[in-house]
Amino acid sequence: MKDSGRKGGWFTIENVSPASVVTPEDFTEEQLLMADAARAFLEGEIRPVDARIEGLDYELTVELMRKAGTLGLLGADVPEAYGGLGLDKVSTTLLAETLSPASSFALSVGAHVGIGTLPIVFFGTPEQKAKYLPELATGAKIAAYCLTEPASGSDALGARTTARLSPDGSHYVLNGSKLYITNAGFADLFIVYAKVDGEHFTAFIVERSSPGLSVGPEEHKMGIKGSSTCPLYFEDVRVPVGNVLGEVGKGHLIAFNILNIGRFKLGAGCLGTAKETIALASAYANTRKQFGQKISSFPLIGAKLAEMNTATYVLESMVYRTAGLIDETLAGADPDAPDAGMQAARAIGEYALECSIIKVFASEALDQVADEGVQIHGGYGYIREYKVERIYRDSRINRIFEGTNEINRMLIPGTLMKKVLKGELPLLRKARALQEELLRPQPLPAFDGLLGKEKYRLDQAKKIFLAVGGQAVQKYGPQLEQEQEVLCALADMMIQIYAMESALLRTEKMLQRAGGAHDERSVPDSARNAVRMSAIFVQEAMERIESLAKRTLAALEQGDGLQVQLSVLKKLTRAPLADTIALKRAVAARVIAAERYVV
Structure with a gap:
């Protein structure tokens, strides 16, 4: 890696150059063409049969997945040597987006x-890759991931499924058994975790045709009704030793790292x-009239759209970074x-750490956006005829998938x-140095140019995290x-810091491309809107x-000690306030005019 600031977790103590981050504005023509192909497949093949898919039509889903495979949409992560696009x-x-x-x-x-598929891509032997990846890339075979059990959800290592060498x-x-397995109803291949001799957590590649493997009935779910979710049962299922994935006893390395990718992709x-x-909510708001005018003209509806758009801009910045x-x-x-x-x-x-942050922020941001989408639709949002209800x-x-948000919040710190x-991150040394700095006066700087105030707030947010985290380590230790x-x-502080920084880096990069302008009036509309959303967030x-x-x-503190810490916190949170009402009105105007997410 090029510098320490680009290692995991270093965002808490070091700043990053905008030029070093990937943003949607960096997409290549080839990447955009791939997205166009996926969009064409969605519009031409999926939307016309959406109701049938939602009715859990196995045959149709498999047929469409194989069509997607012929377009390369299933082999993007598979290396070219094994029939994918790499x-x-x-x-x-x-x-995925x-x-x-x-x-x-x-x-x-x-x-x-x-x-x-990724467990085999990253951890498979050359023989396993050659045998399975070409068919997974085309959709000739469909894969599923089997980790959760009736008695072990978040505690994955508490699995009771066993494996004994013949x-x-x-x-x-x-x-043993597995629970809540996506694609179980039609998958041909299962990545299964079991304990060898009841002790050594290990991953196996198990084929559906294996005698003794059976699939239970479909679960009746609240949502995602068109996806298959079933339990699996293993009764003396014989798996060749050549189908051990990775090393015996090292299954946790596969399980947890694949979950990291899963969290990120979520x-x-x-x-x-x-x-x-x-797009759905803004279009509806421009159509629905109340009191003789479009509801999109009401400031409170506009504020909702602005907040939805801002949260999405921040999430987009985090995901591609x-x-x-x-x-x-x-x-x-x-x-x-x-x-x-x-x-x-x-x-x-x-x-x-960053994958867990993405998972928590994304799932909760979408819940906020979906909730407001229903609210903008009013009573119609509660009717199944409208997609926003689904x-x-x-x-x-999403707050349960890939490790609950509670588990991910514990994983982050x-x-x-x-x-x-x-010794990979000098956080405690930085925290001790900060304690000395905070004893000195903390005058407000001059805020020059666009984002000056926001970048100052980000720096102060990192100091708050270090100060509070340092106090917590001092008090509780192990x-x-x-x-x-x-x-x-x-x-939650770390999540907010990573989100703030990701949005600011992206916006700053946009401003640099516009010539590093310091005046909002001299930058393109998209950059101006990005500045507004960054300031709001x-x-x-x-x-x-x-x-x-x-x-x-x-x-952590009581009495005078608490008052001292609160006075320090007050110094760190000082900064002139932005008029977020006006900023949100400006963001809303762009969303309402475009009837879609817009930068």
């Missing part, structure tokens, strides 16, 4: 190309759905090396502290991991961080 993560992220309006079908595709050493015998899907919701980081770190891994799996695990794991139901699973303890409320608050994020810090400090 695209970078920015490109595959754009594909573009296909997301396909709803349940997008979930079926996402489970196949992501958590179903006396002749030729195969493993699997017994963010891309949420992004695409948020954009679709904005992270895609660029993952691309960079994976570029250093050699897929043909003997330790290719370990290299992939290290590369993906570098940004595990979006509302479908969105709810936990992963950061592991880096600190390994017991901090038991203080879940404090960890959650620290996680940063100010409101800072308010959230201040509230989180106050609540946490009250748990």
Whole structure:
């Protein structure tokens, strides 16, 4: 990697150059053409049969997945040597975003190309790759990922499915069950986790035709009704030793790192759905009349659209920034090396923290956008004839998928502290230096140019996180991991900081391309709108961080000590306020005119 500021978690203590981040404005012509192909497939093949897919038509879903495979839409992550396109993560992220309006079908595709296929891409032997990847890339075979069990959801390592080596050493015998398996109703291949001898957590490639493997009935779900979700049962299922994925006892490296990619890709899907919701809501607001005028003319409706658009802009900035980081770190891994799996695990794991941040922010941002989309539709939003009703139901699973948001919130500071303890991140040293700095006067600087105030707020937000986090480590030491409320608050601060920074870096990069203008009137409309959305989000994020810090400090300090800390916090949160009402009206005007998400 080029500099320490581009390693996982370093955003908490160092600033990053706008030129170093990937943004949607950087998409190449080839990437945009791939997105166009995916969009054409969506409009031409999926939308006309949407109702049949939503009715859980297995045959149709498989037929459409194979059509997608012939277009290369299933093989984007598969190396060219094995029949795929071998695209970078920015490109595959754009594909996931573009296909997301396909709803349940997008979930079926996402489970196949992501958590179903990637374990073999990253951790398979050359023989396993040659045997399975070409057919997975075309859709000739469909994959599923089997981790969750009736007694182990968030506690994945608590799995009870067992695998015992046969006396002749030729195969493993699997017994147990899995729950909530996407694509189970029609998948040909399953990535299954089991404990060898009831102890060593291991991944296996299991074919559907294996005797003793049976698929249970479909679950009756709140949403994503067009996707298959079934339990799996293993009764003396014989799996050849050649189908062990990775090493015996090292299944956690595969499970957790593939979940990292899954969390990140979930963010891309949420992004695409948020954009679709904005289009639906703004178009409806321009059509629906009340009191003799379009409801889009009412400021409160405009404020909702502005907030939806702003949250989506921030999420988009986070998603593609992270895609660029993952691309960079994976570029250093050699897929043909003997330790290719370990290299992939290290590369993906570098940004595990950021993947969890994306997952939490994206799922909660989409819930906000979907909820407001229903609200703008009024009573019609509660009627199944309107797509926004389905979006509302479908969105709810995202806070549970790929590790619940509560688990991911625990992982965010936990992963950061592991880096600190390994000496990979000098966070505690920075926190101690900050304590000395905070004893000195903290005068407000002059805020020059566009984003000057926002960049100052970001720097102050990082100081608040360091100050509060340092206090928490001092008080609790190793017991901090038991203080879940404090960890959650620290996680939420980190989420807000990464979101603020991602939006600001993208906007600053846009301004640099416009000649580095310091006057809002001299920049293109898109950059001007980006400045507005960044200002809105940063100010409101800072308010959230201040509230989180106050609540946490009250748990860490009492009496005079608390008052001292609160006075320091007050110094760190000072800055002139922006008129967010006016800013949101300006953002809303662009959304209403375009009837879609717009920068």
